[in-house]
Amino acid sequence: MIYTLTLNTAIDMNIRCQGLKPNSVNRTLHTEYSPNGKAVNVSIVLHKFDKPTCALGFFGGFSGKYITDELTKMQIQTIPCLIDDITRINVFINDEQNEYKLVSKGPFIPDNKKTEMLTIIESLSNNSYLVISGSLPNNIEPDYLASILKICIPKNIKIILDISHTKLKDLLSYKPLLIKPNNDELKDIFGFTTDTTEQIITALENVHQQGAQNILLTMGSKGLYFSNGKNIWFCNAITIKQVSSACAGDASLAAFLSEWLPQQNNCQLAMKKASATGANVAESDGLGLLDKVSTYINQLEVTQIK
Numbered sequence: 001m002i003y004t005l006t007l008n009t010a011i012d013m014n015i016r017c018q019g020l021k022p023n024s025v026n027r028t029l030h031t032e033y034s035p036n037g038k039a040v041n042v043s044i045v046l047h048k049f050d051k052p053t054c055a056l057g058f059f060g061g062f063s064g065k066y067i068t069d070e071l072t073k074m075q076i077q078t079i080p081c082l083i084d085d086i087t088r089i090n091v092f093i094n095d096e097q098n099e100y101k102l103v104s105k106g107p108f109i110p111d112n113k114k115t116e117m118l119t120i121i122e123s124l125s126n127n128s129y130l131v132i133s134g135s136l137p138n139n140i141e142p143d144y145l146a147s148i149l150k151i152c153i154p155k156n157i158k159i160i161l162d163i164s165h166t167k168l169k170d171l172l173s174y175k176p177l178l179i180k181p182n183n184d185e186l187k188d189i190f191g192f193t194t195d196t197t198e199q200i201i202t203a204l205e206n207v208h209q210q211g212a213q214n215i216l217l218t219m220g221s222k223g224l225y226f227s228n229g230k231n232i233w234f235c236n237a238i239t240i241k242q243v244s245s246a247c248a249g250d251a252s253l254a255a256f257l258s259e260w261l262p263q264q265n266n267c268q269l270a271m272k273k274a275s276a277t278g279a280n281v282a283e284s285d286g287l288g289l290l291d292k293v294s295t296y297i298n299q300l301e302v303t304q305i306k
């Protein structure tokens, strides 16, 4: 079972309009709502690829209910921790030239609910996987992530991390099975630039030394890298007309896990599926239909660079 944990769930509201002018009424062309939050997306995509998954998270108010209702409609198992404050709504505006991403801080999580979530994590099956993705909502301090990992280690729940908080660096001492930074996070959190292959190899080797067992480095239209601590592979990207980059990284991670787990082999197919899925998601609002993944997989190439 692959559990996913979204501490800061969200509804995504994707708006398309023709130009966005200040101080005037901008009539929109198209609006789409989707149940969201980074690890919620991972569960949705895992489910689309027929992998057993269960979504954990804090959910509150009408927006939290919308997300749990939508997950139930998709027949995705959820373990919600219900809060009083309202789950955030993030707004993504495409004005046909640029994409504007308005991402909110998130609701207040009271202390008793933080404890309730830790109890939920204690109840998860041993020898499973937990994907933790996304930002921290109001009143959740970065050390909370370490409390979660401390519960998982004795239960042999293997951890996959996709977080952009600088705390990621400290969490590497818990030896997560996989981390999925993008090139910006590699720079902001670890201080590495990724302009050349040599720089990328150096960065990945260093992050392994700090404790990450495996690294999936996503670089959007520049492709992605996977490193298992011994070898490094590169997979190119499909050229697409981008509508929204939101959710592409989450979907890539889920696609990768759907092939790579549980044996942790066949990383080349997993990388192609990750790259194909990310591209297909980026050419639609939200996650889209994922209907071009197989076609794209056949157009991609993986090369070993170390």
Ligand SMILES: O=P(O)(O)OC[C@H]1O[C@](O)(CO)[C@@H](O)[C@@H]1O
Binding pocket: 008, 010, 011, 012, 036, 037, 038, 041, 090, 103, 133, 134, 135, 136, 164, 246, 247, 248, 249, 250
């Ligand atoms: O948890 P974060 O980092 O605030 O990001 C949340 C946002 O990330 C996305 O899942 C895209 O990865 C959005 O669709 C979502 O609203």
